[in-house]
Amino acid sequence: EFGRRSLTLWPQWLAWWGFEHCFRQRGSLVLAHGADRVELERFSGQLRRRLGQRADCLRTCAAAELEPDLAGFEHALFLREEGQIDTHAVMAHLLEYFIDSGGQWRPATAVDEVEARQLSIAGAREDFDWVFDCRGLGARQSIPQLRGVRGELLWLCAPEVDISRPV
Structure with missing residues (x-):
């Protein structure tokens, strides 16, 4: 549903x-x-x-x-x-929107702990208005019941084939 x-x-x-x-x-x-x-x-x-x-x-x-x-x-x-x-396009647009709106983006940052409005990075706590946990399975230590959902995508470049929907 x-x-x-x-x-x-x-x-x-x-x-x-x-x-x-x-x-x-x-x-x-x-x-x-x-x-x-x-x-x-x-x-x-x-x-x-x-x-x-x-x-x-x-x-x-x-x-x-x-x-x-x-x-x-x-x-x-x-x-x-x-x-x-x-x-891919949605995430690129959202990142641009986020940064243009004054958000802080810290890619490839090792996060020790995530709490409401607070992150622990390299042992130091930092406060934020909002925190989005994007660690994926990296958060398993904090959330033991977390499980991965497998999603696979294969992009093929076949200029001689014209397909207009997922197959």
Whole structure:
């Protein structure tokens, strides 16, 4: 449910900052070679069971219907409602906005401890109006229940292939 709510919230937030160009909602494709068709059908079934009445956002199709350059794939699942954020661009814009607004940015700074409005850096405490903890799993010592969420992204440069959505 958070994902569906985010599809409404992110465009609003990005428009407020003037970054609306960083969001696209063209759906996503899940592809399968012929030998993997059963796996694709199983994955589709799992999604339909989870989504219930919202399963209309899924459609089995030939990839070429949506992406002509993927004509070799006869089996694909189209998740129509999925959206994408250009996180690299958003983070660059947010950093610029933050600094222009008077924020202090200290990249690659070893932080010993984070508390409300206070940081401990190299044994010295510093006070701030706001503190954003961006240590990731580096904060595990302070937050033992913290767990990593795996997210992988692969950027390919293939000028001869024209694809307009995540695959």
